[in-house]
Amino acid sequence: MPLALALPSAAQLERANQLLGEDIGQRQRAEAALREANAELEQRVAARTADLQDEVVRRRNTEATLRASEERWRSMFEASAVGIAVLDQQHHFAATNEALQKMVGYSGEELQSLGPLDITHQDDREATQKLIEDMRNGKRQDLPTETRYRRKDNKVIWVRVSAARALDSSRSLQGIPAIIEDITERKRAEVAWNDARDALSRATRLTVMGELSASIAHEINQPLAAIITNGQASKRFLGFSPPDLDEVKDAVDEIVRDGRRASEVLKRIRAMSKNTAPERGQVDVNHAIAEVLALTRDELQRHRVALQTDLRSKLPTIMADRIQLQQVVLNLVMNGIDAMRAVTDRPRILTVRSQLNDQGNIVVNVADSGVGLDPVNRDRIFESFFTTKTEGMGMGLAISNTIIEAHHGRLWAESGSPFGAVFGFTLPLAAGVSP
Amino acid sequence: MTGNQIIVMIVDDDDSIRKAVRRLMKSYGFAVEAFASAEEFLGSDRLATTSCLILDVHMPGMNGLELQKRLVASGSVVPIIFITAFTDDRARAQAINAGAAGYLAKPFSDDELLSCIHSVLENAGADVPQFAPR
Numbered sequence: 001m002p003l004a005l006a007l008p009s010a011a012q013l014e015r016a017n018q019l020l021g022e023d024i025g026q027r028q029r030a031e032a033a034l035r036e037a038n039a040e041l042e043q044r045v046a047a048r049t050a051d052l053q054d055e056v057v058r059r060r061n062t063e064a065t066l067r068a069s070e071e072r073w074r075s076m077f078e079a080s081a082v083g084i085a086v087l088d089q090q091h092h093f094a095a096t097n098e099a100l101q102k103m104v105g106y107s108g109e110e111l112q113s114l115g116p117l118d119i120t121h122q123d124d125r126e127a128t129q130k131l132i133e134d135m136r137n138g139k140r141q142d143l144p145t146e147t148r149y150r151r152k153d154n155k156v157i158w159v160r161v162s163a164a165r166a167l168d169s170s171r172s173l174q175g176i177p178a179i180i181e182d183i184t185e186r187k188r189a190e191v192a193w194n195d196a197r198d199a200l201s202r203a204t205r206l207t208v209m210g211e212l213s214a215s216i217a218h219e220i221n222q223p224l225a226a227i228i229t230n231g232q233a234s235k236r237f238l239g240f241s242p243p244d245l246d247e248v249k250d251a252v253d254e255i256v257r258d259g260r261r262a263s264e265v266l267k268r269i270r271a272m273s274k275n276t277a278p279e280r281g282q283v284d285v286n287h288a289i290a291e292v293l294a295l296t297r298d299e300l301q302r303h304r305v306a307l308q309t310d311l312r313s314k315l316p317t318i319m320a321d322r323i324q325l326q327q328v329v330l331n332l333v334m335n336g337i338d339a340m341r342a343v344t345d346r347p348r349i350l351t352v353r354s355q356l357n358d359q360g361n362i363v364v365n366v367a368d369s370g371v372g373l374d375p376v377n378r379d380r381i382f383e384s385f386f387t388t389k390t391e392g393m394g395m396g397l398a399i400s401n402t403i404i405e406a407h408h409g410r411l412w413a414e415s416g417s418p419f420g421a422v423f424g425f426t427l428p429l430a431a432g433v434s435p
Numbered sequence: 436m437t438g439n440q441i442i443v444m445i446v447d448d449d450d451s452i453r454k455a456v457r458r459l460m461k462s463y464g465f466a467v468e469a470f471a472s473a474e475e476f477l478g479s480d481r482l483a484t485t486s487c488l489i490l491d492v493h494m495p496g497m498n499g500l501e502l503q504k505r506l507v508a509s510g511s512v513v514p515i516i517f518i519t520a521f522t523d524d525r526a527r528a529q530a531i532n533a534g535a536a537g538y539l540a541k542p543f544s545d546d547e548l549l550s551c552i553h554s555v556l557e558n559a560g561a562d563v564p565q566f567a568p569r
Contacts, residue, residue, distance in 0.1 A: 214521065217520075218493075218520040218521060221520040221541055221542065222449050222451060222452060222520055222541065223451055224541075224542050225452060225455070225518075225520065225541035225542035225543070226449070226451035226452050226454070226455040227455075227542075228542040228544075229452070229455035229456055229458070229459050229542070229543075229545070230454075230455045230458060230459075232459055232462075232544075232545040233455065233458040233459040233461070233462040233545075236459075236462035236463070237462050247458065247461070247462070250458070251455075251458055254451065254454055254455065257451070258451045258455075261451070298493075301493060301494075301495050302493060302521075304495075306495070
């Protein structure tokens with residue numbers, strides 16, 4: 001074999017060796033760079049992973065908090081003793097709690113196709129409809145209202161509904177939350193209390209009328225006596241020959257007038273003894289006072305009390321219960337007479353005054369020249385069953401106070417000058433509605 | 436009494452009663468004068484001509500019983516017939532004890548009042564008008 005293979009020259013070897021050396025160096029550098037890059041990447045990944053783990057923990061915590069919160073709300077919603085509902089855009093009961101379902105006797109599913117109007121008592125529907133309209137067009141921001149619902153079993157219950165209007169449609173509130181309380185018992189108690197108060201008020205009015213009975217009998221007896229006497233005189237004048245027809249005509253005129261007078265007295269008594277529920281209407285306060293004074297005219301005279309009246313002319317009429325107001329005036333007049341029983345060293349004067357004050361309220365005063373108010377009792381005189389009279393029941397002023405309060409006025413007492421007592425009450429012109 | 440003229444005086448604060456009693460007295464032929472209060476009567480100076488006084492018990496100011504007391508105290512013997520719408524036994528007893536000739540409750544019958552007046556006038560020896568009953 002030809003040994004033609006030429007051995008590399010020393011220079012060539014040197015060159016190759018050099019190249020190899022360079023190559024190794026480059027590789028080593030690249031490897032080092034790669035290792036560095038790897039290490040950095042690993043570090044970053046580790047950091048990011050740690051971040052992510054933190055994030056996961058955070059999210060888990062938030063979810064747990066939310067869940068806990070929701071569970072809390074849900075348990076409150078479900079366990080609540082008051083009815084809670086969420087109304088949807090169509091005003092249906094989208095969600096209801098058990099308390100509400102029990103209250104109205106419908107299941108949650110049944111309620112989903114019903115709205116508050118459907119279960120509202122027919123007589124209250126119009127008012128409820130108006131409230132809802134007002135809420136919708138922003139005239140009202142919330143809705144605390146007392147109304148009647150008709151249960152599925154047809155029973156009527158009283159409820160108090162509180163609902164807040166969705167602030168605006170863009171906030172995409174899921175529904176309107178409403179809280180519905182059953183207040184039937186409270187209403188029943190209220191009605192019973194009002195009935196009892198009215199009954200007591202009537203009873204005391206009749207008691208006072210009873211005290212007045214002698215005077216009232218006199219008021220009727222006087223015209224009757226005059227009628228009989230005129231009749232007897234007429235009979236005689238007719239028996240004359242010729243009959244004295246002029247005298248008879250005059251007598252008949254007086255008979256008619258006296259008959260009317262007796263009938264007026266009866267009318268006033270009947271009005272004051274009426275055993276009906278309070279009713280409001282336009283009342284001319286001066287006229288109401290005058291009627292009471294006509295009834296007590298004789299009582300005043302019997303107790304030798306001089307009456308002075310100072311009634312402001314052209315008082316505006318007010319919305320009030322005339323009989324109740326007359327009861328208050330009657331009470332104050334009778335108290336005034338009573339307070340002057342013991343007075344012998346000075347005139348017994350009862351002054352009844354009506355005015356219009358700066359606030360535009362009617363003010364009625366009844367002043368006497370009697371024994372005056374004992375400072376010790378002064379704060380107690382409006383209390384029920386408090387009395388300084390031996391025969392008093394102690395209800396007169398308490399009931400008068402209740403009546404005036406129901407007319408949004410105020411009843412007070414002060415010492416007269418130089419003696420006696422002044423009782424007064426205000427009546428706002430817009431006397432409002434009875435409770 | 437001046438001549439045979441019988442004058443009945445009525446003192447009553449009630450306008451209707453005053454007019455009616457006045458008319459009744461007139462129908463019996465008596466002369467009548469009416470007063471709305473005890474004070475008015477006292478101030479009239481007609482006491483001397485009064486044959487009979489028909490007097491209301493309850494009046495504002497001086498009442499009938501007080502007027503009676505006043506008259507009795509002043510020595511007057513004028514017969515008094517009380518008329519009242521109140522049935523008050525104490526007032527009645529007081530009036531009768533003080534010498535009242537009658538105490539009639541309103542409404543009274545004409546017979547009651549007339550017989551009362553007759554007995555009063557007969558006691559006083561006056562001539563009763565002819566057309567009066569009895």
